[in-house]
Structure formats: structure tokens, C-alpha cells
Amino acid sequence: MQAKKHGKQVDIVQLRAQLGALGLQILQVTADGNCFFRAIADQLEGTEEEHEKYRLMVVQYIKNHRVDFEPFIEDEVPFDEYCQNMEKDGTWAGHMELQAASLVMRINICIHRAMSPRWYIRNFSDKEASMVHLSYHDGEHYNSVRLKEDPCEGPARPIIIKVDAGMSVLNHNQKTKAYEESSSPCRSFYDAGYVKVVMASTGCENLSKINQVLQEVSGDVDAAIEFLIAEQQSDEHADAICSEKKGTTPSCCF
Structure with missing residues (x-):
């Protein structure tokens, strides 16, 4: 039990550091089995108390599209029984x-x-639908994610993550070119366009480091960005854990 609690604490500190670097914060919702629906309600309405409405909307949609969802129910639970259980608080x-x-x-x-x-769960283009942001902790709890400057009054303010914006700079043809170029075992320096995207998305100014990471991930710019961001956070995580032991955590946010 102690190991589990320690794991949760490390997860929270690490994720807080990751989100902080992106200008984001975690808004905690009640952990009572309704956390996903509570987090959605906070994102869309600014109050987690509307969670039941969103639960019923989701279950009704699953019922109306039985042919699409029934094959994915696990443990051979009958469809109607699954839906009845999912409707329960x-x-x-x-x-x-x-x-x-x-x-x-x-x-x-x-x-x-x-x-x-x-x-990401993307069923619509960015023009057709908004993006809601949630955090997932230790494989068992969802929270709502907002901008640091969001007053948390009403629906969540739109979030645009610089890393994701940088990723969109490369179109399919450019990615194909990057893959082809990286296939050579002697490839050590990548097109300046790829390097600039990684640099702008991560804040890393070490060209040798960026080229090294691009080589390790076979020219995959998205993977290079994710790798560098995770690496940048490692030292901050250690500092954050030490600070966490000395201080206290606010009741509303991690």
C-alpha cells in the first residue's frame, strides 16, 4: 500500500512539472468513480457537479450505436448489462x-x-470541434487541465500547446523525406527545417543534441520533441519531489 501511495505522489509531481512547463495547471476533481465525467463537466461548464448529465449522454450514445460498441465490451458481459452498470453513479x-x-x-x-x-482522441478537425484537456493519474484517476491564468470560472479557456503547433509545420511529404533521409546509416545532420521545428517546440538550442536525438528516432520530429521535453523535465522532477516533501499541496490544484 505504501508503494502505491508513493507511486501516486511521484506521478503527481512529475505531471505537475510537465504541465507547468506548458503553462498549464491541474484542477482536481472528486475521486469517486465519476472522475472522467466530472473532469469533462469542468472543461465544458466549469463545474464538476454536472457529471451525471454527461454520463447519461455517453451511455445513451453507446446504446444508440450498439453495433459499433458491442464488439469492444470485455469479459463477455452482455451489452444491456454493461450499459445498465455504466449508468450507475x-x-x-x-x-x-x-x-x-x-x-x-x-x-x-x-x-x-x-x-x-x-x-489524443481526434474524431473531428480543429475547425469542427474544440479540444478538452484532461490529466490521467497512475492509471486510475482523471482531472481537468486548464491554463495557469484561467480563473476557473466557467468553461475552460482554449489551450494551444506550442509543441503540437510545431508538429503541424511538417506536412506528410516532409515527414516522408525525413524518413528517407534518416534511412542512411551515415546520416548525422538533418534538414534545417526539421531542426527548427524541434528547437521552437522544445526551447532546446543545442543543435548537436537535436541532431543526435533525430538520428536516434529515425528522423521522427514528433518523437524527438516528446523525447527532449521529457528529458528536460527529469531534473525538475527531482527538485519538485524535494519541494513537495517540504511544502503542502493546495486543496484545489496539484
Whole structure:
């Protein structure tokens, strides 16, 4: 039990550091089995108390699209029984509910995790739908993610992450070119355009380091950006853990 608690503490500190570097904060919601729906309610309305409404919306969507969702129910649970259970207060949401939430609410979802790439559920273009941001802790709890300057009154303010904006600079043809160039075992320096995207997205100004990472990930700019950001946070995580032991955590935010 102690090991589990320690794991949660490390997860929280690491993720707080990652999000802080992006100008974001975690808004904690009640951990009662409704956390996913509470986090969605906070993002869309500014109050987690509307969670039941969003739960029922998601379950109804799954019922209405049975042919799409039934094959993904695990443990051979009958479809009707699964839906009845998911309607109950406190039942944990799974991957199926995240997908249904995106579709029925017409939103894209970005999930932030400690020391891991962000996970996106994109069912719509950026012009068609807004992006809600959630954090996922230790494999069992969701929270809402907002801008640091967001007063947390009403729906969450739109978040644009510089890293993701940088990724969009490279189109499909450029990525293909990067892959082809990286296939040579003698490749040690990459196109200046790729390096600039990584540099702008991470703040890293060490050209040798950027080229080295690009070589290690076979010219995948997205992977290079994620790798460098995670590496930059490692020292901050250690400092944050020490600070956490000395101080206290506010009740509303991690």
C-alpha cells in the first residue's frame, strides 16, 4: 500500500512539472468513480457537479450505436448489462466511454500523462470541434487541465500547446523525406527545417543534441520533441519531489 501511495505522489509531481512547463495547471476533481465525467463537466461548464448529465449522454450514445460498441465490451458481459452498470453513479469510465464522449459531445480530447506522450482522441478537425484537456493519474484517476491564468470560472479557456503547433509545420511529404533521409546509416545532420521545428517546440538550442536525438528516432520530429521535453523535465522532477516533501499541496490544484 505504501508503494502505491508513493507511486501516486511521484506521478503527481512529475505531471505537475510537465504541465507547468506548458503553462498549464491541474484542477482536481472528486475521486469517486465519476472522475472522467466530472473532469469533462469542468472543461465544458466549469463545474464538476454536472457529471451525471454527461454520463447519461455517453451511455445513451453507446446504446444508440450498439453495433459499433458491442464488439469492444470485455469479459463477455452482455451489452444491456454493461450499459445498465455504466449508468450507475461511481462506475469507472473506460476507453469506450472516452470515444463515445468525443463523438456525442463533438469534442476532441487530449489526455496528459506523467513522463508519456500526450494521448489524443481526434474524431473531428480543429475547425469542427474544440479540444478538452484532461490529466490521467497512475492509471486510475482523471482531472481537468486548464491554463495557469484561467480563473476557473466557467468553461475552460482554449489551450494551444506550442509543441503540437510545431508538429503541424511538417506536412506528410516532409515527414516522408525525413524518413528517407534518416534511412542512411551515415546520416548525422538533418534538414534545417526539421531542426527548427524541434528547437521552437522544445526551447532546446543545442543543435548537436537535436541532431543526435533525430538520428536516434529515425528522423521522427514528433518523437524527438516528446523525447527532449521529457528529458528536460527529469531534473525538475527531482527538485519538485524535494519541494513537495517540504511544502503542502493546495486543496484545489496539484
